[in-house]
Amino acid sequence: MLVASPFLLISMPGGSEWILIILVVLLLFGGRKIPELMRGLGRGIREFNDAKNNVKQEIEEGIKEKDKSSAAQ
Incomplete structure (x- = not known):
């Protein structure tokens, strides 16, 4: 029996x-x-990218803080 991939x-x-x-x-x-x-779609994409960049920045800041605290010990 041949199964097709989705x-x-x-x-x-x-x-x-x-x-x-x-x-x-x-x-x-x-x-x-x-x-x-199209304007609404553009706004939605822009807001999504802003939120994505904010999350990425927060994660990078958390990693930097963890590295600083582990280096200080």
Whole structure:
């Protein structure tokens, strides 16, 4: 029995699929709503990256503090 990998079932859309997706988005949201949608998406991505960078910075600061305390002992 041949079992398909889930990664083989899901692939990136090609050129014609992207055109179809864009047309469906245009029909659903209309030309006036798309800039608002993209702005909201951009804000969401920016907030996610800011939060990710804050967490990374806090982890690095914690590591530095641990290294300083262990070196002082």
